[in-house]
Amino acid sequence: MEFTGGGRLEVRITSIDVGKRVSVRYVTEDPEPGARFTDAVGVLTSWDDAVLLVTRKSGESVRIAESSLVAGKLVPAAPARRRGPSATFAELARATARAWRPVESEALGEWTLRAADGFTRRANSLLPLGDPGRPVEEALEHARAWYAARGLPAYVQTATGAEGTQEMLCAELDRLGWRREVSAEVRTGALAPIGDLDADVSAVRLSRTVDDPWLRRYQRSGEPGPAVRAVLASGPSTWFASVPGPGEVPAAIGRCVVDGRWAGFMAVEVDPEQRRRGLATAVMAALARQALDEGASAAWLQVEADNDGALALYDGLGFAPHHHYHHYRWAAA
Template sequence: MHSDFSSIGRLRIHITPADVGKRVSVRQLAEIVDGHPTFTDTVGVLASWDIGVVCVTRRDGRTVRIAERALVAGKVVPPAPVRRGGVPDATADELEEVAARAWPPLESERLGGWTLRAAAAEVPGGPAGGPPRREGFTKRANSVLAVGDPGVPLDEALERVAAWYGERGLPVYVQLPDTSPYAAELDARGWSRESPTLVRTAPLAPLAVLAEEPGLPGQPEQPEFTFSRTPDAAWMAAYHRTGALAELAARVMTGGPSVWFAAAPGVIGRAVVDGRWTHFGAVEVAPEQRRRGLATAVMAALARRAREEGATAAHLQVEADNPGARALYERLGFTDHHGYHYRRPPV
């Protein structure tokens, strides 16, 4: 949205880098035409303010980058009004696209409706001192998201996929919704099935309210959480999936539309707000702190933060063979939306 300088009045910048994480309204100089400046307004969450660049994440998930020198006005504004409603209607393909934005690769390429994804780094060869090898951080960020039509015959699509991952020294994985029409085609070609996963959804409001309730008799009080846009060393140390790829993992996990990391003694969690949806993941509780409600507490705290940005629904991914996590999420109101799995070509 553009506006003429003459209609603005006196402009002041009332925000600083200390306001990162708050909802703000900012105005930047867009251009000067015939000696008359015009301005663009942006409302959203102040995601970062670093090295002369101000980043504001809007409700639609888009992050606007503003050069600090172009900023002419800014102020903190009240949280966005909570939208009515709960879980939006979404197909499996649509929700897979939302989930993919919450766990973005470092490199991607479109093949029709499919997305080829990679997030890999070179790691040492192992205890025997072998040559270095390429290793990807999670299958989600190193697989083809096969939703929609690749735009070419299937065999040609698979050949392009194999060449793309071969150039990067990575194995071929295809992430496929269980209802995909390509499932039978890959069965016929001998592609194996791995890592069956459930995608579950829930309305956000009941989950957020849990953070406001007092602890049960005999139970500890709700912990005090800290929130950040990037994970610190302690958060990363508590996350079990990074291994030798901590730097790469941090780059993947800080991607996404509006990312929040939460931490308290013994527990961590991550949420990504994308319009009406909130993606939950990376919930980790230290072994000695389990069965104290900390997983529920961190998800509830993140849900409250997401509601402040106008989200109404939650989604997450859980391995089908993880009964403990599935039971937890059922207690929190999550129900199955669809399933997906990975395919690998025959050896």
């Protein structure tokens, strides 16, 4: 059925629109003066028992009582031109996965179970691209058992905010008791402008292998074991950049994986005492020039939403959001 609100406002969506992107306006339960109505834009992930569930591109799910609806309509996905180089979610998701390969993996239909001795969520999470070949709830139960057998927490990496992403799966994870721990943006941009930056790259050293000084600057590895080195060295064509510092630890580092037309930038870190000297820009420029020499033309990176310094840098380099990714962890009762 359809609902018509007062005046010109109409609800033009129904339960058959589940899975589509919508914009809705509804009445808040406890309205404050001047703030009676609230809007939500996202994917309509369910409409059951007179309650709608709308999942925003951030991964947040909003529950809305059917009786509180004032207006609603279908909205098209954001055009690709707003996201930097044109790319489907599937293409970009697979490129990012190839740049951060686990030590161990196993197919679950078209999903992939990944493990790397606990080093980073990306390398120790289920990547659900495609059809698992069995009901979703059963596939998730299999994943929990697989990670438990390895002494690891069960994580699922999902994505929202781009056509073909996984808002429906996010809603199902919420329903089944999984909890979202962290979210980040995947951003894309043209590669040539990064390589053309007016940056002094003379001090940037590029290497095919990761060494101990580089790892001492890298903040995510702790005491690096075999899995750390294996994951970092993975990728079709991997490069490590470093800028010597006053001691044994580099002043700045970075990692780039070249994969066809894509160059992925990761682990760009600068000594806090050496910041605002253009070292991160120099590292990015040097890696971009190497990637351009190998035939790449587009760039991607992943950044957490609360990393203000990195966001400012990447805004200046022309990177635009493509989609968000999220890690859900099984929260056992």
